[in-house]
């Protein structure tokens with residue numbers, strides 16, 4: 001069975017974008033791949049985090065992974081900072097990365113281009129840590145959004161560089177971009193990605209939003225004045241976003257939805273999308289509350305950490321030997 005690895009940063013409350021673009025796919029993949037899914041809390045601190053919020057968000061990511069359908073029998077779910085090999089291999093990968101390569105990574109490039117201040121060294125070097133995350137487990141595939149393909153490319157380059165220098169050590173991973181619903185946009189600015197750390201709560205559906213509040217957000221989503229329901233992301237990003245959300249939640253082809261709405265207005269479409277989101281969140285949150293009450297998250301993480309550590313330790317030992325860290 002091929003191996004796959006991915007993670008989510010606990011930088012805020014998980015959004016519908018995180019579900020549609022990532023978690024939903026992890027759940028589908030876990031039947032066909034040996035899955036490793038982690039909570040990327042070491043990546044989260046590349047930007048300052050409040051301690052209490054980081055703890056709460058981390059627990060919520062675990063509970064929501066489970067509530068969304070990740071099955072710990074099939075998927076190893078672990079906390080990045082509890083598997084210390086990530087930090088160790090991360091440093092080795094940093095020492096294998098060139099400044100020029102890291103300067104080309106979009107997050108750093110965008111933030112410096114905007115003249116942002118307070119950019120941490122971690123934000124500059126995190127792609128090397130990401131490479132370590134992937135290479136520790138010999139992942140064959142990494143499911144990514146379009147914007148993250150660049151990271152897997154860097155990982156491939158670092159792995160090849162290491163293998164050429166020290167002999168065959170790492171599996172070269174491939175990015176896997178999902179076809180449908182790869183990207184969900186802000187409801188208030190549908191040209192911008194829906195993000196956990198978005199400031200305007202009206203643009204984002206949080207997985208833990210009150211379902212009625214989420215429905216209201218859909219009803220007040222920004223659209224356009226064309227008045228035609230069609231899938232034209234360039235011309236009508238707001239409508240395209242609503243169609244993508246509906247199709248992702250009810251499994252209906254976008255073309256079918258568009259055909260159903262011929263001659264109908266935006267209000268009706270919003271009502272249906274709002275109801276689909278309402279139903280989805282209601283069911284998800286029932287499971288989430290059960291998981292929180294049962295204490296299942298703690299047990300899952302403990303077992304997942306142990307399993308991940310086993311693989312990570314073996315790989316790191318091999319690497320240390322190759323580079324001359326093991327002296328006796």
Ligand code: AQP
Nearest residue numbers: 008009011017018021022145182183184194195196197
């Ligand atoms: N809007 C989105 N549409 C589709 N997929 C999305 N993902 C995130 N937002 C959307 C996917 O979710 C995973 C989470 O990755 P992450 O938390 O490590 O980083 P991110 O992509 O930067 O997510 P956010 O929510 O935008 O976080 P912040 O605000 O902290 O930067 C990835 O697989 C991503 O593609």
